[in-house]
Amino acid sequence: MSWLPIYNAWVLMVGIVSVFLWKLVGLWVFLFVVFVSLVWLIKESLCTVKHYATAFWVFILSEVIVFGTLFCLCVITVEDDLSPLSSPLELPLLGCFILTGSSVTVTTYHHYLGSYYGRFFLLLTIILGFGFLVLQMFEFYDCDCDFTFCVYGSVCFSIVGLHFLHVLGGLIALCFLYFFGDVVPGSNVDFVVWYWHFVDYIWLFVYLIVYLS
Numbered sequence: 001m002s003w004l005p006i007y008n009a010w011v012l013m014v015g016i017v018s019v020f021l022w023k024l025v026g027l028w029v030f031l032f033v034v035f036v037s038l039v040w041l042i043k044e045s046l047c048t049v050k051h052y053a054t055a056f057w058v059f060i061l062s063e064v065i066v067f068g069t070l071f072c073l074c075v076i077t078v079e080d081d082l083s084p085l086s087s088p089l090e091l092p093l094l095g096c097f098i099l100t101g102s103s104v105t106v107t108t109y110h111h112y113l114g115s116y117y118g119r120f121f122l123l124l125t126i127i128l129g130f131g132f133l134v135l136q137m138f139e140f141y142d143c144d145c146d147f148t149f150c151v152y153g154s155v156c157f158s159i160v161g162l163h164f165l166h167v168l169g170g171l172i173a174l175c176f177l178y179f180f181g182d183v184v185p186g187s188n189v190d191f192v193v194w195y196w197h198f199v200d201y202i203w204l205f206v207y208l209i210v211y212l213s
Contacts, residue, residue, distance in 0.1 A: 053190075053191070056191050056194070056195075060194075060195075060198055063166075063198070063202075066162070067159070067162070067163075067202055067205070070155060070158055070159045070162070071159070071205065071209050073155045074152070074155045074156060074159060074209055074210060074213065075209065075213060077151045077152040077155055078152055078213055079150075079152060085139065085143050085153075085156055085157070085160065085210065085211070086139050086142065086143060086211070088207070088211035088212050091135055091138065091139045092139070092207050092210075092211045093207070094135060095132055095135050095136070095203065095207070096203065096204065096207055098128050098131055098132045098135065099128070099132055099167075099199070099200045099203050100200065100204075101128055102124075102125045102128035102129055102132070102196070102200065103196070103197055103200040105121045105122075105124045105125040105128065106121070106122070106125045106174075106193055106196050106197070107193070107197075108121040109121040109122040109125060109193075110189070110190075110193045113189065119178065119181075122174065122177060122178050122181075123178060125174060125196070126171065126174050126175060126178060129167060129170065129171040129174065129196075130171060132167060133164065133167060133168060133171070136160070136164050136167075139160075156210050159206055159209075159210055160206060160210065163199070163202060163203060163206055166199050166202070167199055170192070170195055170196045170199050173192045173195065173196075174192065174196065177189060177192055
C-alpha cells in the first residue's frame with residue numbers, strides 16, 4: 001500500500017484551504033511540502049529501478065479528467081455579455097505558436113538524445129517554455145477582470161492558472177534533464193517528453209474553449 005495518495009491529498013488540501021482562508025502559515029507549510037516532494041522526485045529520478053509507464057498514463061488520465069471537468073464548467077457558465085480574459089488574436093494566439101514550437105523542439109531533442117543537437121533543442125524548448133510563462137504573466141497583469149469577478153471568470157482563471165502550473169512543472173523537469181540528463185534513465189526522459197506534449201495539447205483546448213467560446 002502506497003502512502004503517496006494520502007500525502008498528495010493532504011498537500012492539495014493545505015494549499016486550497018490556505019488560498020481561500022488567506023492563511024500565510026498554511027501557505028508556507030504548503031511550499032515546504034512541495035519542496036520535499038521535489039526533492040523526493042529528484043531522488044526517484046536518479047534511481048535505476050525500472051518504473052512502468054502504466055502509472056504515468058494513469059496520472060495523465062487523472063489530469064485529463066480534471067481539465068475536462070473545468071472545461072465543462074467553462075462551457076456551462078459562459079454568458080453572452082462576458083468577454084474572454086484577453087483577445088484571442090493577441091497573447092493567447094502567440095502562446096499557441098510558442099507551445100506548438102516547443103512541442104517540435106522537444107521531439108527533436110528526444111530524437112537526438114545524448115548528442116550536442118539534443119542539448120541544443122532541449123535548451124530551445126526551455127527558452128520557449130519560459131517565454132510562454134512570461135507571456136501568461138503579462139496576460140494576467142493586463143486582464144480587466146479578476147478571480148472574483150463572476151463564476152465564469154473564476155473558472156477561466158482556474159483553467160489558465162492550472163495550465164500555468166503544469167507548464168512550470170514541466171519546465172522544472174526539462175531544466176533538470178538539461179543539467180542532470182546524463183544520470184537520468186531513458187524511461188524517465190520519455191515521461192518528461194510525453195508530459196510536455198500533454199501540456200502543449202491541453203493549451204490548444206484551453207485556447208479553443210476559454211478564449212474562442
